[in-house]
Structures are given as structure tokens and as C-alpha cells.
Amino acid sequence: MSITPYEVSDDIDYQKIMKSFGAQKINNNIIKKIDNPLVGDYFYAHRDLDKIISYHDKHKEFAVVSGRGVSNQMHLGHLLLYKFNKFLQDKFNAKIFVPFSEDEKYLVKDLEFSCLKDLAFSNALDIAALGFDSKKTEFMFDTVNMKQPVFNLSVKASKLLTFNMINSAFGFNKSTNVGILHYPSLQIAHILHPTESTGLPVLVPIGIDQDVFVKLSRDVAGKQKLTKPASILSRFMMGLSGEKKMSASDPNTSIYLNDSPQKVKKKIMSAFTGGRGSAAEQKEKGGNPDICSVFEYLSLFFLSDKEKKDLESDCRNGNILCGDCKKCLLNKVNKFLENHQKNRSKAEKKLDKFMEPVF
């Protein structure tokens, strides 16, 4: 089983990964305290999240660093992370920092510099559309306005990392370009920047496959005598064809934020479900929500904990058919996307404000 930011093998065992990474399961105390349907299910593991909560109890704030890997238009799966960040801002007064990695993507993909910049700004609009408070939210684009403290921190971090360390963390080799070898220094700098500049502790909500960046950041923080960043680690989101991790190469397994209602309909109507061969059989034996992509989308995006439990039970008992769930999801998604596109247009005027430093 191999999980790195650049490779994820098929046989994912989340409990095994959590243990091998040295992360902890999110316990009921934390689940109650945060009180968000994503925590406990989608976000399942953490490091030092309890310390962030304790800090918040006293100081009523903390920082969140939540980078966006710019490589395509955003889909619903990408947006989930930022919906959660918005929740953290609203409920916990979190300052949100979003570094866009157009530079990293340039290094690993065969894409033009200027295209990646455009893509970064396009992604930024989707994130801004969620309604973040621009006074407490900062978008960082290394190739547009590299922040001096971030660059300087990256120099310090790069002194503490050797080729061997990077190689063992990411599985690179000697033919890897030096930009990729060096990029973790910048990502570490993004993560440590709020703590180094203001002392605020940082929480990084991040996919389990990206956890190595947080681990390296914690090592560097220790050596720089900074508070180590905490993390809250998510599992992957199921793709519409039922695979455990959405495929970046197959656009049909994800719903993009700029998909037309017709395209969304086509994708959802042909989505993989946990249903039986016939309606009669399903009514008799019930469906399986555990493997159902429609249930995954409904529960992650649109249902409260109670609604989720009710739907799960209706499915298992054969009280609801896959067609019903698909129609329900279709309506909700298209309504959400219509609203999102409106908010996105409004956000265009505000984008500059998100580029002003929070401190």
C-alpha cells in the first residue's frame, strides 16, 4: 500500500494508514466540540487537533492553512474542504490561508506557466464564492505575489531537508527535477507562515495522501522552535463510478463546478449505486449505502447527521429506490451549482481583497 502526494495505490486501508502515519483517530469529545457532519466520517484522523481546540477555548481564534493544488477546474470533492474551512471560520473565528500551488503543478505537469496562473485565479473564484470573510482570509499565489516572509521561511526549511529525506518521504529519484525536490520547502513555509509571523497555531485540514507535508512541517517547526502545526485528515471521496478515490483523469467520476445541468444529469443518472438488480429485489433485500456514490454525495454535501441516518436505514430496508435518490441528488446539485455560479460572479470583484495580507 503506497500513499504519497504523487501516488495512491488501490488497496486503501484507512485505519492502517492512520496508524502507520502516527496520526490519531478523532474521538467523540472532538466530534461533539466541532459538531460538523464531516468530522468523524470524512475527516477521521488528526494530529494535535485537541491542542488547537484548547487554544481556541482560551484565545477564540486559530489559523487554518488549506492549500489548493491547481491543476484543473474544481469539482465538488475539492470544494468540500473549503466548505469545511468556511465552517471553521464562522464557528471558530479561524483565519484562513489558501496557498495555490500553480508553481508545484508547473513542476510536475506538462502545463504552461500562464495557463496555470489563469487556472489558479479561476479556482480562487470558486473558493471565494463560498462567502469567506476577506478580512480573515488570504489567498497566496507564489508566482503572482510571493510573500517575502514565506520565501525566507522556505530558505530556512530547505536548509533542514536533504535529498535523502525528500526522497524517502515522496519516492522521488535522482532524475527528479530540483524544483520538485525543493517544493516541499515552500509548502512547509506556507504552513508555518501564520505561526512564525504572529504566533497563532495552525490547523491543516488535508487529504491523508498529503499528510507527509504536515509531517515535514512539524519536523521543521520543531527545529525552528515554532508551535507544530496540527492536522485534521480526510479520507478520499468516492467517485461517481464507485471507486474509493475519484479519478483525476476521468471527468465522469466527478461533478465539476462548471458542469451544465444536462451534464450533471447524465453523470448522476449513470452513477454507481449500492442498489440491486431489480426494483422488486431491492424492495425485498434492501440496498447497500456503504458502496453507493449517490449516498456518498448526498451525505457529504446535503444531509444533516439525522437525515443521513434516516436515508441509510431506508436504503437498507428497501424503502427507497436508487432512482429516487438520484433524482433527489440531481435537484440538490443543480440548485447548488446554479447558486454557486451566481456567487462566483459576485466574487470576481472581491478577489483583490483576498490577496491583501491578513497580517
Add this chain to the structure above:
Amino acid sequence: MSITPYEVSDDIDYQKIMKSFGAQKINNNIIKKIDNPLVGDYFYAHRDLDKIISYHDKHKEFAVVSGRGVSNQMHLGHLLLYKFNKFLQDKFNAKIFVPFSEDEKYLVKDLEFSCLKDLAFSNALDIAALGFDSKKTEFMFDTVNMKQPVFNLSVKASKLLTFNMINSAFGFNKSTNVGILHYPSLQIAHILHPTESTGLPVLVPIGIDQDVFVKLSRDVAGKQKLTKPASILSRFMMGLSGEKKMSASDPNTSIYLNDSPQKVKKKIMSAFTGGRGSAAEQKEKGGNPDICSVFEYLSLFFLSDKEKKDLESDCRNGNILCGDCKKCLLNKVNKFLENHQKNRSKAEKKLDKFMEPVF
């Protein structure tokens, strides 16, 4: 024989290095055209310098990139390069870019970040004291005001360099920190910045031991479809104890710009010369200016071509004794340093202007 920016072996054969690096000897046409006593002797090899001269014939300008490796106070040997740059600005209307490498030194030495910044500004004052035109001269400090186009160029360069390439060019290994592995990308970006931003061709006056940076820059320029930077390559300056290359670790082999007149006297009076065992023997057999550090200092800093030839002949013929030369050098150096310190104080007010972009 090993010549890299981080290691220079003792057995230096300049013609052999030039050939193995693929550089060319500076010919009489170029010597006449530039007409500076340093060219032909101290600066002995080049790449594409003829192209720079042709460009200047048509356009009456070019750019010079001449980095300063910040690691200590500057000595006369360091200043020689910038005296030559000042000459290029005065005679050829060259725009001069001076990137200070406080970030590189942080990566390779056990020095504090803040000390290196202070040292960089101190070095900058010594360079500014030479009287550069601030409208045509720009000082670049990566850790103080990283320029966005330079950073972006460094990302592009870093995509074109692998660990293997850097390793074979510099002799690093897998325990080298990733900052050092990545630094050549930034140095390449400094060198290519004027050409990428304005199309001006770049000349890099540089010590032969640093030539690899120019070679890598030329490779990257080729791949980025930019005019390849030219170089004019210097030999090392002799140290006061007669070694071919001044020792960075022994301050007595160099005259620092902040040395007191007493210290300068002590250093020059005990300098290694090409003299004989006694005055009588020297008058009879003559001295050897080829191995004389006092002759080196006089000829590189203070003598015209004619004066140099006259002194050389007087020495070989026994018409002048080492004590005379030492007194002559001592007077000239102390007068120069007194004047330099005055100019340096005046430059303090102007330093900000040198940090404004030339374009």
C-alpha cells in the same frame, strides 16, 4: 584539478581550465575594444563576449549581472570586479544588476539569517561607494525584496535541472540540503532576468571557479529560447602571502576595505615578494614580479599598462627594491581606503535608490 564554486584545488592551470570549460581566450581585438588594463591579464577567457560587443556597436547598451557572494566584509580582491563593472557602465552604458547571495550563504554556512542580511547591506555600501549610477544599477536581495519575475524564472529553471545534473556540476551528494540543490535555479534566474524582461543581452564578469553557473544559465536560456548570457572569466587574485588564490580563512592574505592604516601597513610590509635574499643580490640579479604579491596589487589596482611594464622591467633589472614597492603600494592603498570610506558614508543615503528596479 577540481574547480567548482565550493572547492578549488591548489594545482590551478588556467589554460587547461579554460579549455576544459569550453571557454575562449580573450583575443587582441577584444582587448583593444574594451581597453581596460584588467582585460587580457586578470580577465583572460570568455564566452560570447564578441557578441556582446557587436550588440553594443548597434544598440549602445547591454546588461551586466555580477553577483556578490555575501559571507564576510569585502576586501580589495572582491572590489576589483565591481571597479570593472563601473568601468563597463561608464564606457559602454551597461545596466548593472548585483544579486546578493545572502540566501545561498545561509544554506552553505553556519551563519544566522539576520547577520547575513546585515552583511549583505554592508557589502552593498562598499559597492555603491564606487559611484555607480543608481538609475542604471540595481541591487537585488532575495531575502529582502524577492522580485516576482526572478522567482518565476527560478521555478522555470528548476524544472529543467535534475539532481543528477546539479550533482555532476557541483559535486554535491544525497545528504546535501535541498536549498543548496535548488539554489542554482535562483542564480540562473538572476542571470537571465534582464534578458527575459527586456531582451537585453547579459554579460557576466565572474571568477573562473563560478563559471558553472553561467554554463547552466546558458543551457536554461537555450531551452527557454532566450539569448544565452555571455561571460568574461577572471583568474584568481594572488594573496599577500604569495598563494595563487587568496585564502578566505586567513584574513592576513587580503586587505579588507575596513582595515585600519596600521593593519594595512603590517600586511603590506610582511607581504610575499619576488625579491632576492639581500639588496645587493637583487640589484645584481633582479627580482621576479611573476610571483610577487606586491606587484600583483600594484598592477591590478593602481598602474596603467605602461606603468606596469616599466615597473616589471625595473624589477627584473634590479633597479627597484621590494621596500620601495611596498611603500608605494602602502601609500596608494591607504589613500584609496580613506577615500573609499568617505564615499561609503555618502552612499548610505543612496542605498534605497539602488534597490529600485531599473525596469
